[in-house]
Amino acid sequence: MEFGEYVVGRRPALMRFATVLTCQTWLAEDIVSDVLGRAYERWDRISVMAEPHAYVRRMVVNEYLSWRRRLARTSPRAEVEPDVPFSDGADERARRDALIRRLARLPRRQRAAVVLRYYAGLSDAEIGAELGCRVTTVRSQISRALATLRVDLTANPHTYQETR
Amino acid sequence: MTDLRALNDAFEELERRADAATAARPFDLPHRNRAQASRLVPMALAAAAVAGLVTGAVLLVPNNDPGTQAAQPGGSTTTAPITTTTATPPPPAYDNPELLAERFRAVLGDLATFTVTETGPGASVMTLPDRPITTTAATATAPTTTAPSTTGPQQPKTIGSSIVGTLTSAGVTGGFDLLMYPGLGRDGAWCDAPDEPSCSVRELPDGSSLATSQVALESGGVTHQISLVRPDGLVFVMHVSNRQSPKGSGPVLGTHPPLTVEQLVRIATSDRW
Numbered sequence: 252m253e254f255g256e257y258v259v260g261r262r263p264a265l266m267r268f269a270t271v272l273t274c275q276t277w278l279a280e281d282i283v284s285d286v287l288g289r290a291y292e293r294w295d296r297i298s299v300m301a302e303p304h305a306y307v308r309r310m311v312v313n314e315y316l317s318w319r320r321r322l323a324r325t326s327p328r329a330e331v332e333p334d335v336p337f338s339d340g341a342d343e344r345a346r347r348d349a350l351i352r353r354l355a356r357l358p359r360r361q362r363a364a365v366v367l368r369y370y371a372g373l374s375d376a377e378i379g380a381e382l383g384c385r386v387t388t389v390r391s392q393i394s395r396a397l398a399t400l401r402v403d404l405t406a407n408p409h410t411y412q413e414t415r
Numbered sequence: 416m417t418d419l420r421a422l423n424d425a426f427e428e429l430e431r432r433a434d435a436a437t438a439a440r441p442f443d444l445p446h447r448n449r450a451q452a453s454r455l456v457p458m459a460l461a462a463a464a465v466a467g468l469v470t471g472a473v474l475l476v477p478n479n480d481p482g483t484q485a486a487q488p489g490g491s492t493t494t495a496p497i498t499t500t501t502a503t504p505p506p507p508a509y510d511n512p513e514l515l516a517e518r519f520r521a522v523l524g525d526l527a528t529f530t531v532t533e534t535g536p537g538a539s540v541m542t543l544p545d546r547p548i549t550t551t552a553a554t555a556t557a558p559t560t561t562a563p564s565t566t567g568p569q570q571p572k573t574i575g576s577s578i579v580g581t582l583t584s585a586g587v588t589g590g591f592d593l594l595m596y597p598g599l600g601r602d603g604a605w606c607d608a609p610d611e612p613s614c615s616v617r618e619l620p621d622g623s624s625l626a627t628s629q630v631a632l633e634s635g636g637v638t639h640q641i642s643l644v645r646p647d648g649l650v651f652v653m654h655v656s657n658r659q660s661p662k663g664s665g666p667v668l669g670t671h672p673p674l675t676v677e678q679l680v681r682i683a684t685s686d687r688w
Contacts, residue, residue, distance in 0.1 A: 263437045270433035271426050277608045280436060343424070350417065350425040369419065370426050402422050 274355035361396040509575040509595040522685045527584035537575020537596030584673040592661040600648030622646040636663030641679040
């Protein structure tokens with residue numbers, strides 16, 4: 252696959268993935284731009300892989316996990332926003348935004364694990380390979396993240412009782 | 416407690432935001448691309464790059480795209496050393512960082528003084544290959560490194576200029592950066608953090624696109640940001656902060672950035688460039 256073809260076909264998906272991962276479109280753009288720039292330089296090697304997109308997506312994850320350390324940046328805005336309680340429990344939008352805020356405040360590795368599992372649909376073993384950690388670590392990261400997110404996988408998917 | 420469906424709702428909302436951002440800037444891999452920019456400056460600047468000082472943009476254009484031509488300083492006399500005795504139009508301010516600093520000084524007048532600590536290109540242009548990059552035996556057996564290939568015509572080239580430093584106005588000092596390059600003229604001005612409420616994007620009477628924002632991009636400083644895209648494609652980007660780094664990190668130099676957003680607008684739209 253040509254690089255141009257890849258960018259046209261997969262940049263939207265990469266942007267979605269990076270935005271879900273970072274909760275920030277500007278940071279997602281930053282990361283996707285960086286990653287595509289580097290992928291372009293090694294495209295002759297990446298394009299012959301069995302799954303180029305999986306490799307590029309992993310570059311996005313790695314870029315995200317190293318991002319703050321590398322740039323010595325701290326706290327994107329969404330991570331310091333106060334988690335303001337809202338009174339209208341039936342307001343789906345407020346509930347969703349609250350969940351996005353909680354997602355944004357997760358430690359990066361926990362967030363990466365949750366996104367790879369519930370957004371990208373990877374197995375524990377695949378996530379472990381992606382993040383370079385053991386399967387047991389993946390499971391504990393995910394369960395701690397779900398506790399913070401207050402997501403209960405056993406809850407009835409059609410019942411919304413309490414949102415925070 | 417909530418459930419998995421709520422998580423999926425959150426993911427879908429983030430996807431929607433991603434799609435909006437993607438649609439807003441097709442093929443433009445712009446601004447803040449530090450990894451690219453840092454490769455374009457000498458090694459001595461690597462420490463500064465880590466501190467987030469580096470400016471620069473990356474434009475990714477398809478091969479044979481007529482837009483590529485716009486990336487050339489079209490019609491101007493930047494192929495310099497043709498010396499004639501007749502008066503030639505002055506080179507554009509983005510011709511080199513020294514000239515950019517000189518014009519900036521003229522535009523500022525007695526509004527502010529500044530010191531340049533870093534210079535660099537304004538943007539790098541990457542041309543998409545029109546066919547797969549062929550894997551030669553040499554590169555196939557080469558060890559895997561991230562070093563850019565030095566072969567082939569697809570080397571990113573750089574256009575425009577940028578300067579970084581500190582600026583003082585009315586007794587207030589802060590970090591600034593300024594970059595200018597002849598862009599493709601296809602995309603409007605942008606905010607670094609488009610989701611921020613302070614982001615304002617509007618069109619000026621002359622057809623220029625102007626974006627301003629006041630936001631702490633890094634470390635809780637205050638950054639005033641402006642980007643202006645003129646109808647001829649020229650891109651002007653400037654940040655001023657109350658901290659050493661124009662993006663808002665490093666030592667705190669003042670209580671507020673040395674220039675207001677309104678002053679930045681007057682600077683960007685000055686006819687003295």
